[in-house]
Amino acid sequence: MPTNVLRLVAVAALGAALVGCGADTDARLTAKPSPRTSAQQPAGPERPAVTPVFLRGADSGRTTRAKTAPKTVALTFDADMTADQGPRAARGERFDNPTLITSLRRLEVPATIFMTGRWAEEYPFQAREIGSDPLFEVANHSYSHYSFTADCHGLPVLGKQDMAADVERAFGAFRKAGVRQVVPYFRFPGGCYDRSTLRTLAPAGLTAVQWDVVSGDAFATDADAVAEQVLAGVRPGSLVVMHCTTSAAPVTDEAVRTIVPALRERGYRFVKVSELMKGAS
Numbered sequence: 001m002p003t004n005v006l007r008l009v010a011v012a013a014l015g016a017a018l019v020g021c022g023a024d025t026d027a028r029l030t031a032k033p034s035p036r037t038s039a040q041q042p043a044g045p046e047r048p049a050v051t052p053v054f055l056r057g058a059d060s061g062r063t064t065r066a067k068t069a070p071k072t073v074a075l076t077f078d079a080d081m082t083a084d085q086g087p088r089a090a091r092g093e094r095f096d097n098p099t100l101i102t103s104l105r106r107l108e109v110p111a112t113i114f115m116t117g118r119w120a121e122e123y124p125f126q127a128r129e130i131g132s133d134p135l136f137e138v139a140n141h142s143y144s145h146y147s148f149t150a151d152c153h154g155l156p157v158l159g160k161q162d163m164a165a166d167v168e169r170a171f172g173a174f175r176k177a178g179v180r181q182v183v184p185y186f187r188f189p190g191g192c193y194d195r196s197t198l199r200t201l202a203p204a205g206l207t208a209v210q211w212d213v214v215s216g217d218a219f220a221t222d223a224d225a226v227a228e229q230v231l232a233g234v235r236p237g238s239l240v241v242m243h244c245t246t247s248a249a250p251v252t253d254e255a256v257r258t259i260v261p262a263l264r265e266r267g268y269r270f271v272k273v274s275e276l277m278k279g280a281s
Contacts, residue, residue, distance in 0.1 A: 152192035
């Protein structure tokens with residue numbers, strides 16, 4: 001991945017709770033909405049468009065989409081696997097979710113997959129198939145799914161000196177698996193970052209993407225509850241975080257099959273992050 005391509009920015013909705021939602025974090029931290037999550041917000045087309053917040057290195061600025069922004073929404077899926085979960089995969093634990101990918105294709109839903117390098121190594125055929133399908137784009141979710149900050153929901157922590165190498169190792173895993181449609185976006189494991197990590201990763205030329213709608217699919221067992229939480233939170237320009245990990249997010253596929261037709265009935269169009277970001281200027 002060439003350096004100095006794009007400035008490093010983190011995108012999130014104004015006022016959204018940046019809770020960790022990696023599928024490898026503690027279920028007690030990921031399964032319950034915080035007091036200000038989207039589940040408690042009213043649904044309906046009258047709600048205003050999302051206001052993104054951009055953090056550029058140590059500085060910050062804001063830019064707002066017009067309230068007349070088209071009804072677009074980006075579904076994103078974290079394909080999580082930590083560097084040390086190979087033995088669990090060997091014992092049959094599924095960190096992939098091919099049924100979900102099949103449903104997205106059948107429903108013709110564009111989506112961005114935030115993939116760890118370790119996931120691409122474990123499932124190279126799936127990674128290549130996803131990365132060759134024009135319906136999808138693949139973004140970097142680190143190699144190890146270790147945290148880039150301390151105290152990130154129990155995740156192991158990378159040393160600052162190892163962060164850039166971890167990100168590049170993920171890109172190397174994508175290349176080895178034959179993943180073609182890789183976009184210059186990055187999602188911090190657990191959603192945890194600070195200004196220091198932004199400065200550390202800035203030379204990689206990546207855009208760090210957060211979210212404004214927490215699906216609550218990690219460790220969930222009730223697909224209807226996940227769907228209701230997403231439908232309650234989506235606004236024009238929303239970015240939803242979900243997971244592509246059967247063992248830790250077993251009801252995501254079922255929830256998506258409810259979410260997609262419901263949002264289309266409301267007039268929403270699904271886009272990849274790359275298209276959503278074009279309107280965030």
